[in-house]
Amino acid sequence: MFNLLVMAGGWNGRRDNVPLGRIYITSEQEQEFQDGTRPNFERLKRLPALFAEETYRDGAGQFARIGEITxxxxxxxxxxxxxxxDPDVPPIPHADLLALAPALGIDLPRRGFGPFEHSHWAIKDADLFRALMTEWRRPSRQPSVFQLDSPQSVNPDLLSAMMPFAGFDAVWGAIQRAATANGMRSDRADNRWDHPAIIQDVVALIDQAAIVVCDCTGKNPNVFYEMGIAHTLGKEVVIITQSAADIPFDIAHLRHIRYHDNEQGTQQLEAELSARLRTLRDQG
Structure with missing residues (x-):
């Protein structure tokens, strides 16, 4: 069962008024949800809620939300x-809501006013979340250049490095040692050949890793492309660079580790990176 609440002009997302005369409880529901002459709000609060806007014209641009009454x-x-x-359930377009109505136990009459055409609060005898999971197929944006594993499989002990290859052996060594010091395994795309296309190996490595280290030194375009993928996939990204000038404006607000291209510099990089990895691991 769930609460269906329809409001003219939509909901403000936090607090609203519903006329008591517009709270409809059927005779079959009275024993459970009626307290004397008034609704039993304590019991109603236990039900999930569907907040819909009263239909305006054809419903274009209107959305319903799933949530709870607190x-x-x-x-x-x-x-x-x-x-x-509920932040985990996206807004439901009005057209989708109408299509879901039968699964939600909501009758849509052919003539006259329907339940989405007047403001009210009603109780519907349907499993709201089951209907959403089985009947509603929200659009999912899938990349066409590469594929993402479904379901996603993240290795909490895997660190992936996105960096220039030539001339960066000492840097790669520092990254590996920092990972090992924190009980992690490190990998780069040039060590993999699991797919015909290298971009697929790169994306798979990013997708599987818990932490992604990106070296922006030299403004390598591949690294920036890979960093964008990592950010989109919600990864913990640690940015390193030999020069602050190599950090573009769009990510200049993100903290980074700066190191010098010499033995002392890579030692310092190893120490700072290890400290950052330890912090991320403790937080996770």
């Missing part, structure tokens, strides 16, 4: 409800 108090002839949306 508090209700009666003031005069109104129920003042406080609520929050």
């Amino acid at each position: 508090n209700v108090r009666v003031q005069g002839h109104n129920a003042i409800i406080e609520y929050r949306y």
Whole structure:
């Protein structure tokens, strides 16, 4: 069961008023959800809620949200409800909501006013989340240049390095030692040949890694492309560079580790990177 709440003009996302006379409880529902002459709000709060906007014209640009009612108090002839949306469920376009109506136990009459054409609060005898999972297929943006494993498999002990290859052996060594000191395994795309296309090996390595180290030295375009993928996939990205001038404006606000291209510099890089990895591991 779930609460269906429809509001003219939409919901403000936090607190709204619902007229007590617009709270509909059927005779079959009274024993469970009626408390004397008023709704039993404590029991109603236990149900998930679907917040929909009263249909405006063809519903274009309108969305419903899934959430929960956190508090209700009666003031005069109104129920003042406080609520929050579920951040894991995206907004549902009005057209999709109408298509979902049968699975949600919502009758859409051929003539006259339907449930989305007047403001009210009703209780529907359907499993809201099961209907969303089985009947609603939200669009998913899939890349065409490479593929992502589904389901995703992340190795919490894997660090991947995105960096120039030629002339960076000492830097790669420092990264490997920092990873080992934190109980992690490190890898680079040039060590892999799992797919015909190298971009697929690169993306798979980023996708599987818990932490991605990106060396921006020399403004290598491959590194920036790979860093963008890592950020999009929600990875913990550690940026390193030999020169602050190699950090472009778009990511200049992100902290980075700067090191010198000599033995002392790579030793310092190893120490600072190891400290950062330790912090990320402790947080995880």
